[in-house]
Amino acid sequence: MILSALLTSVGINLGLCVLLFALYSVLRKQPSNIEVYAPRLVAEGKVQRRRDFNLDSLLPTPGWVRNAWQPSEDELLASCGLDAVVFMRIFVFSLRVFSVAGFMGIFILLPINYFGDQISEVDFYDLPNKSLSSFTISNVKDGSSRLWAHFSSAYIITGVVCYLLYYECNHITFKRLELFNASRPQPQDFTVLVRGIPSHSGSSLDDTVHSFFMEYHPSTYLSHVVVHRKNKLRGVMKYAENIYRRFTLLFSRRSSRPDFRDYNKREDVDGRLQQFGLSTQKEVSAAFISFKSLYGASNVLHTQQSVNPIEWVTEQAPEPDDVYWPLFSSSYIGKWISKLLVIVASILLTVLYLLPVAFVQGLTNLYQLKTLLPFLKNVLEISVVSQVITGYLPSLILQLFLSIVPPIMKIFSTIQGYISHSGIEKSACSKMLWFLIWNAFFANVLTGSVTSQLQVFLELKDIPTRLAVAVPAQASFYIAYVVTSWTSLSSELTRVLALLGDWICGCSGCSDEMHVPSISYHSEIPRLLLVALLGLTYFLLAPLILPFILIFFCIGYIIYRNQLLNVYLPKYESRGQFWPIVHNSTIFSLILMQAIAFGIFGLKKLPLASSLLIPLPVFTLLFHDYCRKRFMPIFQTYSAETLIKKDRMDQNDSGMNEFFHKLKSAYNDPSLIPRQHTYDPDDRSAPLLSSLDT
Known part of the structure; x- marks a missing residue:
């Protein structure tokens, strides 16, 4: 050239x-x-x-x-x-x-x-x-x-x-x-993901996890959530949520007020789906285990839990919102x-x-x-x-x-x-x-x-x-x-595809929901x-x-x-x-x-x-x-010195009891969390973002 x-x-x-x-x-x-x-x-x-x-x-x-x-x-x-x-x-x-x-x-x-x-x-x-x-x-x-x-x-x-x-x-x-x-x-600092949980005849995974950690970690163990396979339910719930959004958009553009029986029916559908999920879910050999202290969670994370190294395998739990739930459907093989x-x-x-x-x-x-x-x-x-x-x-x-x-x-x-x-x-x-x-x-x-x-x-x-x-x-x-x-x-500045998508949706009226x-x-x-x-x-x-x-x-x-x-x-x-x-x-x-x-x-x-x-x-x-x-070990784990100091600081925190109460359900699968859908009949006439500062 x-x-x-x-x-x-x-x-x-x-x-x-x-x-x-x-x-x-x-x-x-x-x-x-x-x-x-x-x-x-x-x-x-x-x-x-x-x-x-x-x-x-x-x-x-x-x-x-x-x-x-x-x-x-x-x-x-x-x-x-x-x-x-x-x-x-x-x-x-x-x-x-x-x-x-x-x-x-x-x-x-x-x-x-x-x-x-x-x-x-x-x-x-x-x-x-x-x-x-x-x-x-x-x-x-x-x-x-x-x-x-x-x-x-x-x-x-x-x-x-x-x-x-x-x-x-x-x-x-x-x-x-x-x-x-x-x-x-933060929930992820007190929680460890355990995979390869061995199954025992006549005992559920829930009972197996509870008895194992009560026996070997009785002083630090707090609670656990066993992971279940709910991919089908997750897809149904997502589909139902999309249908609900479409109805909401349709009602918001109608000249007359919507029939609130439609919303009651939506809540009833949610309830039926939740019951369906609870009755058809299948346990996966994985669980989120929560502990009472940072140091206790770290000890479990970095200690081999079983004589068999492919059983009770531990890894750091991600943030609850960061969990990628579909992966748990995969077996080890x-x-x-x-x-x-x-x-x-x-x-x-x-x-x-x-x-x-x-x-x-x-x-x-x-x-x-x-x-x-x-x-x-x-x-x-x-x-x-x-x-x-x-x-x-x-x-x-x-x-x-x-x-x-x-x-x-x-x-x-x-x-x-x-x-x-x-x-x-x-x-x-x-x-x-x-x-x-x-x-x-x-x-x-x-x-x-x-x-x-x-x-x-x-x-x-x-x-x-x-x-x-x-x-x-x-x-x-x-x-x-x-x-x-x-x-x-x-x-990157002009975001051409996002701009075109916004214009198309604006012209066709496909959705009022903003994607961030x-x-x-x-x-x-x-x-x-x-x-x-x-x-x-x-x-x-x-x-x-x-x-x-x-x-x-x-x-x-x-x-x-x-x-x-x-x-x-x-x-x-x-x-x-x-x-x-x-x-x-x-x-x-x-x-x-x-x-x-x-x-x-x-x-x-x-x-x-x-x-x-x-x-x-x-x-x-x-x-x-x-x-x-x-430097690199700091990106993998925190030192005992750091964790124990943080635990001692948390002991003086009056909000820890409330935190531990929420921690017990932090890793529940979001597909089974009940959704609250409310409708404000005056919402259609309210100005967009009227309560926000400029």
């Missing part, structure tokens, strides 16, 4: 970003769009639907940027939870890293690369037609002493990343402990088979994804396109067309194909049988991340068959050399990919980490990518703060459990950068630099091991 093609891509995406920002600024001020662009604020009663119109609402203004920037981290924590704070810390961490890397790359490494004269001569008058390879390390002459600047930069950026990563780990673990100590008692099927399906998805990757790679090669599509030869010779096709289209197509993968990964994680929505998302996040690393990075870099790609990793000693040859060659493609990502980030979405961490976090991996990987090889990555994280920082505050409502709180994924991905990116640097210095005939680089990955892995032992 030549520089003018890159500039064409930058111009297209920058124009689209400005357009989307302006469009959002106008659309968000329209009275009819408040439930699309501020559904969270509407649900929380912080805004009121306006019905007045003025000309200023048609003019784009930057006020929303200021509103997104102003809230402090503590305010974001109080409003959105620690998961949202961890998500935004990815942006903060990346901005700090790539500010340092960008300064070094642009003012030190880029000039050295450009004046290297190995593959092109210096000619400022012909700069737009220069290949982007002129700005990479490939342009530095073999054996040049200038390569020591790259060597020094590898050590400096590794130190910077490790220091900032340590700071972030310390900061987030402190926030996690602070949140735990300051929060009111069924879950094992599901995991096997997911592995096979993931491999097949990876293989199938090579087809769009190969297509994208074909678009980046103009000569290959002319050969494959000779009838387009004259069109491809037009300068603007060739620049758009090679500089913009390939990365756009890759972005579109990647957008369909997160829902698939979430389905895979659901099939595996995780016990909570948060567990499903964390698993999908890890799957998505490694899918991106393999398919969006290695599959593009190591073009060829799956066998040839795997062969590279089977021959360990050849990995640095193979990567050193292949990675710099794809620098132009990934620069264009990052630039195209600006538009995909900006499209939650952020999809399993798709957003891997996308950010992939860009960070590209930045660290190409820091030495093609520093031209660094300014575009900085712009990416600046745009994302403002956009997602705005969305978290106005649009997304958390549906669960994992207390920062996504951070270990971020930490591990960053360490992997550093090791990858160092391995490529080792190969580059070998190819550039500077063996001394390669030898002196060997301690760097050793230092990185030692740092990772220290952080794994120092």
